[in-house]
Amino acid sequence: ITDLNLDPLAGLHEPLKLTPNSVANLKKNDYVREMHMKNGLLKDASKSSVTLEELEEQVIQMIKDDTTFVEGEFGIAGSGVAAFDHPLIKEKMPKLARYLAYYPYDIGIMRRMTKLFVGKPIVNPVLASYGDEKTHRAWDDVNAHLEEAREYQRVFGEKFV
Numbered sequence: 001i002t003d004l005n006l007d008p009l010a011g012l013h014e015p016l017k018l019t020p021n022s023v024a025n026l027k028k029n030d031y032v033r034e035m036h037m038k039n040g041l042l043k044d045a046s047k048s049s050v051t052l053e054e055l056e057e058q059v060i061q062m063i064k065d066d067t068t069f070v071e072g073e074f075g076i077a078g079s080g081v082a083a084f085d086h087p088l089i090k091e092k093m094p095k096l097a098r099y100l101a102y103y104p105y106d107i108g109i110m111r112r113m114t115k116l117f118v119g120k121p122i123v124n125p126v127l128a129s130y131g132d133e134k135t136h137r138a139w140d141d142v143n144a145h146l147e148e149a150r151e152y153q154r155v156f157g158e159k160f161v
Contacts, residue, residue, distance in 0.1 A: 015044045035136050074103075075103065
């Protein structure tokens with residue numbers, strides 16, 4: 001959770017406990033399984049005791065602890081959140097979904113739209129968000145996308161403020 005200046009206020013970064021269903025899904029997808037073996041997520045998740053339901057409750061409590069909280073207006077941000085994260089949250093964590101705004105702040109969409117409108121990228125890529133440097137670990141991805149969002153905030157602030 002961040003404030004409007006994108007300064008972190010709270011966060012969680014322990015992986016979820018592996019379930020029989022998640023293990024079965026990993027067996028079906030060699031690419032994802034290899035990626036998560038390489039980045040250590042499978043090892044860390046095998047030691048975790050946090051269930052999806054517990055995570056949902058922890059995130060809801062973090063949102064409630066935020067003094068600016070208004071139910072149904074808490075935005076989610078990152079890259080791919082509109083296409084992947086938000087639908088997944090609605091399906092797997094419906095109690096949490098009720099707290100979130102329907103409009104995710106998707107940095108990937110911001111990146112593509114500014115390139116479309118301006119004709120070129122206006123923010124240098126954050127290497128941890130792309131290619132070989134991307135770890136595919138949520139905590140790392142969050143921090144990389146915050147860095148990119150801060151750059152957009154700076155560029156737009158210089159242009160319009």
